[in-house]
Amino acid sequence: VTEPHIQLLDDLGVEFARVAANHERSPRRSRRWVFGAAPRRVLVIASCALALVVCGTYAVPPTRAAIESIADSFAGWVAGDDDQPPGRALSGGNAAPDWVREQGGRLIAETDGVGLYVTRVKTEERGTLLTFALGNSVSVGGNIDDWRERFDRHALIVLGAGQLAPQVSIDERGRFPLFGVTARWVTSVKLVYEEGSSLTADDVDGGFVLMADARRPLRELIAHDAAGQELERRDVSHIDMRDLCKQTPGCAAP
């Protein structure tokens, strides 16, 4: 006897398969396990090599003699120092997810009501976890060592595309939110498309939310300091929302 089919369980199964595949592709924990017993120097070298291979960073060396990692923007707060918390406290007007509020999260950046939030949570197994909420439905997290590996010697890190609401990725103007974090001296971030005008987030302070055009292929993000000096470029051509745009009502070709 065949058991009746339950569509919602199939759909939920697809979601968990997607999440599992993402973890399979970026096995932070297993990487730590592999290098867990190795000297820290090996870990640092491996992390840098991995960052160069995986992250698609352009060869734009930081021009400052003293490098302040993005991780330094969060490390003190993660360690329990509340004197210099990142971002701003949440207000009633922020559309922060409930779990971000419950965990005393902070608002790093906000554009058109879409926020980038950060929370810290103490765990017994992995120490204090730093989690970024990309809008209301997507989050990325890890402990400070995980992040330090990823942030090391970078002025700009792309966290990814988030969602405007559960199951809503693109707004009525054909835009999607693109999130990232920056070192403290970064004051603006420019998104360059393959063609056409670029989009700039000014007054950047620790992170950004760019409402990117889902109808155009992206090329790169460029971080600048207050003097207009270019600090870092990141390839974002892998973030391509055009297929999703075609399936979204109102997201027509320009």
Added chain:
Amino acid sequence: MARTPGSSLRRASREPSAFADVYSAYSRQLLIFFMRRTFDLEAARDLTAETFAQAFRDRRRFRGRSDREADAWIYGIARNLLSHYGRKGRVERKAVERLGIQLPSIGVGDYERVVELAGLAELRERVSHAFADLSDDQRLALRLRVIEELPYAEVAETLRVSEQTARARVSRALRRLTDVVDLTPPSPEVTS
């Protein structure tokens, strides 16, 4: 080698994709488990999703090997969430949100199938009989506290008894109704 829920859960700690076997083994029975206790498919869906999200998040904490240990671990998460739902009146979604899980919509066909699978019609009838079999005192106490949602102080005042007695009557009534609902989790399906 046969893939059992226990071995799949263990394997998922180093191979996240193995979690698919865990999901296959438990998803249907967990949805029904929650449906029989909440009578609400949306809540049952959310509780099922959060159970798997927490299991996925904490999969490295599973130290067992056998299917029985896997059952106990998964249903431990499920019962905790159900308890939270009972106390707070809302489903905890922290792990679902943290993993970015999108909850699927519920079709009319799904609702009918799950109601049938959960045997809700029969369960409602059994609960109804059990409710009718309660003593008058217990039935009234339960009605005031659970259906009319009065605080215990008001329940006691209405019944002209002490608050402690009111609590005891509600508690005994709930226990008798709970006996009607099978709280034993079903055995998981085994994939191979």
